[in-house]
Amino acid sequence: MDFRFNEKEEAFRREVESFIKTELPANWTEKNIYWPGGYGTLSEFEEVNTQIEQFRRKLAEKGWLTISWSKEYGGAGRTNIEQAIFHERMSYYRAPGGEVATLIGGPTIMLFGSDEMKKEWLPRIARGEARFWLAYSEPNSGSDLASIQTRAVEDGDDLIINGQKIWGTAAHVSHYAWMIARTDPNVAPHRGITLLMVDNQSSGVTIRPLMNICGTHSFNEVFFDNVRVPKKNIVGEKNKGWYYVMVALDFERLVIPIGGFKRTFEEITEYARETKHNGQPLTQNPLIRNKLAAMAIEIEVAYMFFWQTAWMLDKGLIPNIEASVLKLFTTQLSQKLANTGMQVMGHYGPLERNSKWASLIGRVPAGYMDCISALVGAGTSEIQRNIIAMRGLGLPRP
């Protein structure tokens, strides 16, 4: 088997690389504390957010927020492999790129939305003008998502929404909730759920911050009090939302900052090369060498899974078990990489970025805390294993 890219793909890779190097602010990659797989690093600095906004606008102008979408909908008409090449390079440089609407909502609308919905929403998403947050979880519904209680009741051409969502990542900096609500309480739980988009600015929406383990405002709890939403915002058919969300979750599980693992690993390895202990570089220590070699293998395996899912999408297949495998494997990798970083750095490992002795600007201790949540968001590791056991191995439902 030959895993090499073809000439067109190689040329695109070079184009992406050169764009990133030209357009990213100076030293962005080195200064950015983002941990691959982590959630807790939304910036609260206005200057940084303005830079992110400017960079995203440039991506949108090239159709690169939605690379694999057709030009008709504002994309760049490229293959999924090319999109994966793009994500790999972007995450390697810790560059800000897609979000819920471009990576999850848009692709789901493409599959299940009406033609009118596609024409209305997809170009706006591709231009970066309609940003979504995921309004799935509720205080009593996480893994058992089909038990959601938020209600959407028909009223003429509208739906009236009442209920509460929680853990809405980036809800406070998004435009629309990509939401599931119960539209029929009298059928089996998963048969009475509808998927729709709700404007954050609607009357009756209240967004309250929740601080995460890294001390960052990334989560929110969001209350819906008699919120009126036009029925035309329903994705696909009413009461079929559960099936659409299962596909949307597969798209979410494919969003892997694969290049970020490689970059961070290279930095940790470099640290081991440059740091001496008892007069010897850390790379001479057999225990450190073992840990680094083990990490290198896992990163290589993650890359294989990553390219495989992109290849499947180009074949018209929706990676389902593969999405769960990729999500499970890479979130565990996120945690193992943080552990390895801590072990390589020894006593210097836990020093945070404000310490003058901190190495790698304190990225490792921040990632060490941040990566815990990677194993929970987008479905916990246990849920991914359940999916793999049931759909992949054909084992009975527990």
Ligand SMILES: Cc1cc2nc3c(=O)[nH]c(=O)nc-3n(C[C@H](O)[C@H](O)[C@H](O)COP(=O)(O)OP(=O)(O)OC[C@H]3O[C@@H](n4cnc5c(N)ncnc54)[C@H](O)[C@@H]3O)c2cc1C
């Ligand atoms: C960083 C982060 C970002 C998030 N972002 C969002 C977001 O933007 N929007 C959103 O809607 N939600 C978001 N979530 C919420 C996330 O989807 C839920 O936390 C997750 O689905 C788990 O639900 P729970 O927290 O209610 O835990 P529970 O479902 O109560 O699970 C508790 C424990 O029991 C285990 N468990 C539960 N059921 C089973 C089972 N059947 N078999 C085996 N073990 C089981 C779980 O694995 C877990 O260890 C986010 C969460 C995190 C951590």
